[in-house]
Amino acid sequence: MKRPAIFIDRDGTINEQMGYINHLSRFHILPGVPEAIRLLNENNYLVIVVSNQSGIARGYFSLELLEQIHTYMKDSLKKSGAEIDAIFYCPHYPRSKIKEYAIECECRKPKTGMIKQAMEKFDIDLEQSYMIGDHFTDLEFASNSGLKSIMVKTGYGLGEVDFILPGFKCKPVIIADDLLDAVKWILKK
Ligand SMILES: [Mg+2]
Numbered sequence: 001m002k003r004p005a006i007f008i009d010r011d012g013t014i015n016e017q018m019g020y021i022n023h024l025s026r027f028h029i030l031p032g033v034p035e036a037i038r039l040l041n042e043n044n045y046l047v048i049v050v051s052n053q054s055g056i057a058r059g060y061f062s063l064e065l066l067e068q069i070h071t072y073m074k075d076s077l078k079k080s081g082a083e084i085d086a087i088f089y090c091p092h093y094p095r096s097k098i099k100e101y102a103i104e105c106e107c108r109k110p111k112t113g114m115i116k117q118a119m120e121k122f123d124i125d126l127e128q129s130y131m132i133g134d135h136f137t138d139l140e141f142a143s144n145s146g147l148k149s150i151m152v153k154t155g156y157g158l159g160e161v162d163f164i165l166p167g168f169k170c171k172p173v174i175i176a177d178d179l180l181d182a183v184k185w186i187l188k189k
C-alpha cells in the first residue's frame with residue numbers, strides 16, 4: 001500500500017542551523033521536532049530526512065562523524081517516541097578536496113536523486129507527500145520532484161522569506177513557524 005511521506009531537511013529544520021555540523025556538540029534538536037515527528041508516525045506518514053552534506057566532500061568532517069550524528073539524532077528522537085524511517089544524504093560537491101566525493105552528482109538538492117532513492121526503498125504516494133525545509137533549495141528540490149513544499153522560519157527560513165521568496169520561481173504551499181507548525185497544518189487538511 002502506498003503511503004504519503006514527509007521529506008524533511010535536516011540542518012535548520014530538525015536541528016539548529018550552525019553552519020557545518022563538524023562536531024556532535026553542534027547538533028541541537030529544535031523545540032517541537034520530537035512531537036512533530038511523533039505526530040507523523042501516529043498518522044501513518046513516512047518520515048524521511050533528505051540532507052545535503054557537502055562538508056564530507058570538502059573534507060570538513062568525516063563520514064564516521066556524520067553517521068554518529070545520525071545515530072544520535074535517531075536515538076534521541078526515539079526517546080520521545082519519534083521515529084525516522086530513513087535518512088538520505090548527499091556527501092558530494094564538485095571540485096572539492098576528497099576525490100571520491102568530488103563529483104557532479106544526481107543527489108545534491110535541488111537535484112532529485114534522494115527522492116529516487118526513497119522511491120526505491122518505499123512505496124510512496126507522492127501526491128499526498130510534502131517537503132519541509134528552511135532553504136530555497138528545498139523548495140526547488142520539491143518542485144523538481146513533483147512535491148508540495150512547506151517553508152519553515154527556523155534556520156535560514158526567516159531570512160529566506162524576506163529576501164529570496166518574493167522573487168523566487170518556486171512557492172511553498174505555506175510558510176510555517178517551525179516543523180511542528182508545518183506538521184499540524186498538514187494533519188489538519
Ligand atoms: Mg536546511
Ligand SMILES: [Zn+2]
Nearest residue numbers: 090092105107
Ligand atoms: Zn550527491
